[in-house]
Amino acid sequence: DKGNHRHFMEKEIYEQPEIISHALGHYIDFANHTVKSTDKAIDFSKLSGLAISACGTAYLAGLVGKYWFERYARLPVEIDVASEFRYRELPLSPTQAALFISQSGETADTLASLRYCKDEGLKIGAIVNVRESTIARESDAIFPILAGPEIGVASTKAFTCQLAVLASLSIAAGRARGTVSEAEEKAMVKHLAEMPRIMSKVLNEIQPVIETLSRDLSRFKDVLYLGRGTSFPLAMEGALKLKEISYIHAEGYAAGELKHGPIALIDEHMPVIVIAPHDRFFEKTVSNMQEVAARGGKIIFITDEKGAAASKLETMATITLPNVDEIIAPMIFSLPIQLLAYHTAVFMGTDVDQPRNLAKSVTVE
Numbered sequence: 001d002k003g004n005h006r007h008f009m010e011k012e013i014y015e016q017p018e019i020i021s022h023a024l025g026h027y028i029d030f031a032n033h034t035v036k037s038t039d040k041a042i043d044f045s046k047l048s049g050l051a052i053s054a055c056g057t058a059y060l061a062g063l064v065g066k067y068w069f070e071r072y073a074r075l076p077v078e079i080d081v082a083s084e085f086r087y088r089e090l091p092l093s094p095t096q097a098a099l100f101i102s103q104s105g106e107t108a109d110t111l112a113s114l115r116y117c118k119d120e121g122l123k124i125g126a127i128v129n130v131r132e133s134t135i136a137r138e139s140d141a142i143f144p145i146l147a148g149p150e151i152g153v154a155s156t157k158a159f160t161c162q163l164a165v166l167a168s169l170s171i172a173a174g175r176a177r178g179t180v181s182e183a184e185e186k187a188m189v190k191h192l193a194e195m196p197r198i199m200s201k202v203l204n205e206i207q208p209v210i211e212t213l214s215r216d217l218s219r220f221k222d223v224l225y226l227g228r229g230t231s232f233p234l235a236m237e238g239a240l241k242l243k244e245i246s247y248i249h250a251e252g253y254a255a256g257e258l259k260h261g262p263i264a265l266i267d268e269h270m271p272v273i274v275i276a277p278h279d280r281f282f283e284k285t286v287s288n289m290q291e292v293a294a295r296g297g298k299i300i301f302i303t304d305e306k307g308a309a310a311s312k313l314e315t316m317a318t319i320t321l322p323n324v325d326e327i328i329a330p331m332i333f334s335l336p337i338q339l340l341a342y343h344t345a346v347f348m349g350t351d352v353d354q355p356r357n358l359a360k361s362v363t364v365e
């Protein structure tokens with residue numbers, strides 16, 4: 001049932017605050033501001049490293065997770081798309097654990113990667129939406145994302161719930177390994193607890209500017225997304241979402257890679273969407289933005305209040321989000337990215353929930 005919404009995708013975008021709040025309840029103790037100890041089958045305190053594998057949007061959630069596990073838990077992360085991971089003959093050790101992220105829990109390549117790691121003797125964790133799925137069944141630990149059924153082929157709420165689970169797990173791992181203090185845990189958990197309310201506010205506020213912008217975006221044939229740090233996987237997720245449902249060609253790049261190639265493409269026909277909260281990477285990303293502007297590129301700037309105030313560059317549009325803590329920024333910044341793809345596709349009249357050539361669950365290699 002779509003409720004008042006035109007598409008399942010729209011409904012799933014708008015239900016994120018409520019769903020994430022529910023999902024977080026499984027991983028954090030709101031009263032004491034601590035992470036709950038979840039599935040004990042994986043003991044993060046003793047691990048030498050983590051292997052993560054997944055496909056599509058789930059892989060991009062894993063890439064954000066890599067930054068978190070490395071930063072907060074000081075755990076080295078090896079991550080790859082499952083179709084490569086399964087054939088890489090990656091040397092692994094039973095002192096590592098492996099995490100597989102899958103909304104459906106049935107993706108063939110992800111399952112094959114899981115079995116590879118199992119044969120190598122690693123403990124297996126599944127971050128899944130469908131708890132009765134094959135991937136969940138074959139895992140030692142199950143970390144449910146609790147997103148409820150996702151009908152739209154383009155993943156939205158599963159992505160932000162995967163991020164919420166990965167954030168919680170990386171804090172839990174940090175606590176277990178002594179790399180996150182009690183005070184740091186409390187502070188980060190407080191930010192996570194505030195996130196649903198901020199998400200609702202953002203969804204309400206950005207709608208008009210995104211709708212206007214989508215009309216302009218639908219005239220272009222190519223779009224480039226740039227980001228640094230955890231905004232880099234978001235840039236790729238933005239591009240994936242746009243290409244899946246609007247069929248506009250889009251690429252997501254690490255902002256620092258701009259001058260190593262894609263800058264050759266910059267002209268007034270290819271807008272550049274820059275995802276840059278005012279974090280420790282901001283100045284560097286702005287200097288990449290300057291390089292785009294200097295070549296006549298059109299910029300769509302997705303930033304926060306501090307970032308909007310700090311940049312003097314002329315943009316085609318600026319989407320200004322509230323200032324939020326780093327740990328929740330990827331979830332908050334996912335919202336404009338999802339809505340932009342959604343409205344652009346609606347404007348172009350494509351089949352948003354069932355885009356051509358795509359299947360919700362890819363159970364063959």
Ligand code: M6R
Pocket residue numbers: 055056057058101102103104105106107110153154155156241244358360361362
């Ligand atoms: O069910 P899974 O999470 O394993 O699916 C993985 C990908 O097929 C999926 O995320 C795909 O990329 C989506 N269509 C993205 O919107």
